[in-house]
Amino acid sequence: MSYPDYVKLVEVGPRDGLQNEKSQVPTEVKVELVNRLAAAGFANVEAGSFVSPKWVPQMADSAAVMGAIERRQGTIYSVLTPNMKGFEAAVEAGADEVLIFGAASEAFSQKNINCSIAESIERFAPVARAAHDAGIRLRGSISCSLGCPYQGEVAPEAVVDVARRYLDLGCVEVDVADTIGVGTPRQTAAVMAAVARVVPVERIAGHFHDTYGQSLANIVAAMQVGVAIFHASVAGLGGCPYAKGATGNVATEDVLYMLHGMGIRTGVDLDAVVGIGLWISQRIGRRNESRAGNALAAREAAACR
Amino acid sequence: MSYPDYVKLVEVGPRDGLQNEKSQVPTEVKVELVNRLAAAGFANVEAGSFVSPKWVPQMADSAAVMGAIERRQGTIYSVLTPNMKGFEAAVEAGADEVLIFGAASEAFSQKNINCSIAESIERFAPVARAAHDAGIRLRGSISCSLGCPYQGEVAPEAVVDVARRYLDLGCVEVDVADTIGVGTPRQTAAVMAAVARVVPVERIAGHFHDTYGQSLANIVAAMQVGVAIFHASVAGLGGCPYAKGATGNVATEDVLYMLHGMGIRTGVDLDAVVGIGLWISQRIGRRNESRAGNALAAREAAACR
Numbered sequence: 001m002s003y004p005d006y007v008k009l010v011e012v013g014p015r016d017g018l019q020n021e022k023s024q025v026p027t028e029v030k031v032e033l034v035n036r037l038a039a040a041g042f043a044n045v046e047a048g049s050f051v052s053p054k055w056v057p058q059m060a061d062s063a064a065v066m067g068a069i070e071r072r073q074g075t076i077y078s079v080l081t082p083n084m085k086g087f088e089a090a091v092e093a094g095a096d097e098v099l100i101f102g103a104a105s106e107a108f109s110q111k112n113i114n115c116s117i118a119e120s121i122e123r124f125a126p127v128a129r130a131a132h133d134a135g136i137r138l139r140g141s142i143s144c145s146l147g148c149p150y151q152g153e154v155a156p157e158a159v160v161d162v163a164r165r166y167l168d169l170g171c172v173e174v175d176v177a178d179t180i181g182v183g184t185p186r187q188t189a190a191v192m193a194a195v196a197r198v199v200p201v202e203r204i205a206g207h208f209h210d211t212y213g214q215s216l217a218n219i220v221a222a223m224q225v226g227v228a229i230f231h232a233s234v235a236g237l238g239g240c241p242y243a244k245g246a247t248g249n250v251a252t253e254d255v256l257y258m259l260h261g262m263g264i265r266t267g268v269d270l271d272a273v274v275g276i277g278l279w280i281s282q283r284i285g286r287r288n289e290s291r292a293g294n295a296l297a298a299r300e301a302a303a304c305r
Numbered sequence: 306m307s308y309p310d311y312v313k314l315v316e317v318g319p320r321d322g323l324q325n326e327k328s329q330v331p332t333e334v335k336v337e338l339v340n341r342l343a344a345a346g347f348a349n350v351e352a353g354s355f356v357s358p359k360w361v362p363q364m365a366d367s368a369a370v371m372g373a374i375e376r377r378q379g380t381i382y383s384v385l386t387p388n389m390k391g392f393e394a395a396v397e398a399g400a401d402e403v404l405i406f407g408a409a410s411e412a413f414s415q416k417n418i419n420c421s422i423a424e425s426i427e428r429f430a431p432v433a434r435a436a437h438d439a440g441i442r443l444r445g446s447i448s449c450s451l452g453c454p455y456q457g458e459v460a461p462e463a464v465v466d467v468a469r470r471y472l473d474l475g476c477v478e479v480d481v482a483d484t485i486g487v488g489t490p491r492q493t494a495a496v497m498a499a500v501a502r503v504v505p506v507e508r509i510a511g512h513f514h515d516t517y518g519q520s521l522a523n524i525v526a527a528m529q530v531g532v533a534i535f536h537a538s539v540a541g542l543g544g545c546p547y548a549k550g551a552t553g554n555v556a557t558e559d560v561l562y563m564l565h566g567m568g569i570r571t572g573v574d575l576d577a578v579v580g581i582g583l584w585i586s587q588r589i590g591r592r593n594e595s596r597a598g599n600a601l602a603a604r605e606a607a608a609c610r
Contacts, residue, residue, distance in 0.1 A: 187566065211600045258518075
């Protein structure tokens with residue numbers, strides 16, 4: 001079985017992880033979180049979101065976060081930008097990479113942003129042009145790539161179609177996102193292989209949620225078709241608006257434990273991430289959802305006795 | 306990628322799952338648990354343990370449980386038997402299958418049962434002979450097949466050596482058990498492939514714990530080398546004495562969700578198992594550790610509103 005030698009991890013905890021937290025997380029906590037994650041060795045830290053604070057109040061301070069963090073050489077600080085207003089704020093804040101997002105499900109696109117998939121992507125064209133002109137990396141996320149809370153199944157061709165549009169817009173990376181965590185390994189392999197027919201596989205990222213506990217199995221399946229970029233969230237920060245009380249993004253510690261155990265390099269210090277996971281969970285009063293994080297912390301505690 | 310069409314699941318919740326519970330679970334709850342699991346379609350339900358009640362007080366009522374359950378046609382009711390005394394009690398109780406257990410780690414064998422691996426397996430010889438004479442299925446479990454809390458790494462050859470001894474004793478199934486949940490997919494595939502060189506692959510079972518969240522990824526890796534029997538525990542019942550507070554056996558619901566999503570038959574009714582998981586977790590006051598179980602229950606609850 002062939003696996004990549006190196007996997008690039010995008011740590012999405014500060015954005016996708018925190019954005020659904022009900023109580024406002026203090027700006028200084030977000031700043032410390034981003035700084036500690038960058039120091040742990042992530043190639044890319046998703047640091048915030050320049051959406052309307054009416055939609056996502058938790059991310060209202062993203063400019064302040066970006067302004068206060070220490071910029072670490074070699075780390076890409078990425079942010080979400082839905083439109084030109086968000087893009088301009090992101091540039092102002094010094095983002096290295098901006099993330100645009102559409103869905104592979106027409107039903108989701110209509111319900112979520114009240115327009116078709118094609119329209120939603122056309123709306124990103126000015127952002128894409130501006131990013132190109134400003135020399136800022138553009139990344140495109142495809143929501144509901146493995147299933148939709150409204151329409152159920154999503155055809156791989158629908159995912160491929162969005163991926164092709166993203167390439168045309170100049171995206172350097174295309175994120176195949178299982179927004180609601182419903183996918184299983186065979187389907188994951190099939191969708192990744194389909195996308196790899198239009199996007200060079202080294203530019204495809206897998207974004208999995210552990211709603212049904214399937215993420216690591218899906219990452220294995222994705223790696224077997226050549227995908228070598230994955231998103232993860234420290235302590236499994238995040239949730240699922242479509243399954244109350246369910247777990248969120250796959251926990252970074254679980255991914256790191258698996259990859260390092262498989263001899264795959266990431267450049268990330270697992271022990272440091274375990275410490276960050278314990279700290280942020282305690283700091284925001286949330287259960288640490290990382291199984292590897294909890295087990296390694298317990299082992300550490302036992303060794304100290 | 307090739308996967309089996311059918312996977313046989315051994316539901317170990319009533320034994321491996323419950324055995325570490327601190328408060329005594331009432332006999333009638335265990336009986337209901339076994340009955341409901343059998344009705345959900347499991348080919349094999351591990352129903353109890355005939356070890357000394359001094360070692361495992363939670364299992365002291367296994368004879369009473371076996372005596373009170375409804376026997377479902379087609380279900381194998383298996384129990385753990387460390388010695389002839391346990392075996393005789395198991396026969397008396399009407400067990401269909403007895404389980405013997407040794408370790409692949411010398412350090413674990415010495416610390417746990419105060420003898421070498423070879424000695425521990427010799428001690429099972431009378432049980433094996435008696436099982437053969439009585440026409441009772443014999444199953445052998447290899448603890449610490451992917452790592453040991455005392456010695457750390459375990460060589461695949463050590464696992465193969467125990468597997469070979471089990472075959473010689475007449476075991477119809479050999480369980481490759483990651484007792485402390487430390488294994489990752491590449492290692493799992495390597496160990497399973499090594500064991501498959503001496504044991505026909507259709508007689509190898511994978512027994513994974515979710516201590517580090519690796520179970521489903523390991524099941525995928527094991528299936529890719531042909532393994533098609535797996536152990537799982539409803540609601541993820543169980544724990545890890547070597548990592549306090551860590552999760553236990555892989556949750557049956559998560560395994561079922563994955564297998565059915567991959568188009569692999571199990572004969573088990575996932576919805577029924579989700580219901581059993583909710584019931585037993587609530588009944589014994591324990592968090593339901595199945596991610597698929599919790600998500601499916603949340604989806605169900607939302608649909609009912």
